[in-house]
Amino acid sequence: MKIKYSPDADILVIELRSGKPKDSRDLCEGIIVHLSAKGEPLEIEVLDASKVIQKKDVEVSMEDLFTEVGV
Template sequence: MKVRYDPEADILYISIKDEEVKDMDEIGEDIFVELNEKGEIIGIEIWEARKSVVPEILKFY
């Protein structure tokens, strides 16, 4: 698993598996899951992360 934060875009990305993304679903406000061809979750994107993730965590990325 890899975690990245883009402070300019304010997006926190959590990569679970290194596979090709076939689909993406919004599961909550500004929260998206990336799916592989089997429909398994391989990544999570949190947009406007400063609103929903503790800012102290984001400073590590």
């Protein structure tokens, strides 16, 4: 797993596994999961990351993420 942050764009990318994204789904406003051709989650992208991370009520487990994506 790799975690990258772009301060200029305020985007956090969590790479779960390598691969070329073929599709993406919005989990909620500002959180996007990129999927492989097989529908496997490859990375999670968090827009406006500095605002999201500061919120105390934001809590997402990997199990919830995969359930939401349908994996």
